[in-house]
Amino acid sequence: MPRYVIERDIPEIGSAEREQLRDAAQKxxxxxxxxxxxxxxxxxxxxxxxxxxxxxx
Structure with a gap:
């Protein structure tokens, strides 16, 4: 099965709180x-x- 990488630009996501990460995951x-x-x-x-x-x- 092929594999793909989806890259998303989300400013400052690397220092985001857990809730912001959860919101990004829901999207x-x-x-x-x-x-x-x-x-x-x-x-x-x-x-x-x-x-x-x-x-x-």
């Missing part, structure tokens, strides 16, 4: 749900948070 989960509704076979594995970016595998 990503919404996109994932929409893609699944379109019958796209995609699965989130894990994420990395660094500085002003997140990277989702």
């Amino acid at each position: 990503s989960n919404g996109v994932l749900a929409a893609m699944k509704a379109e019958s796209k076979n995609i699965q989130w594995e894990h994420s990395y948070v660094a500085g002003d970016k997140t990277f989702c595998i």
Whole structure:
């Protein structure tokens, strides 16, 4: 199965509080749900948070 990296620019996410991280994750989960509704076979594995970016595998 192919793997992809999704890079998101989110200012100061690397120093964000837990609630801000949770909000960013909820947005990503919404996109994932929409893609699944379109019958796209995609699965989130894990994420990395660094500085002003997140990277989702």
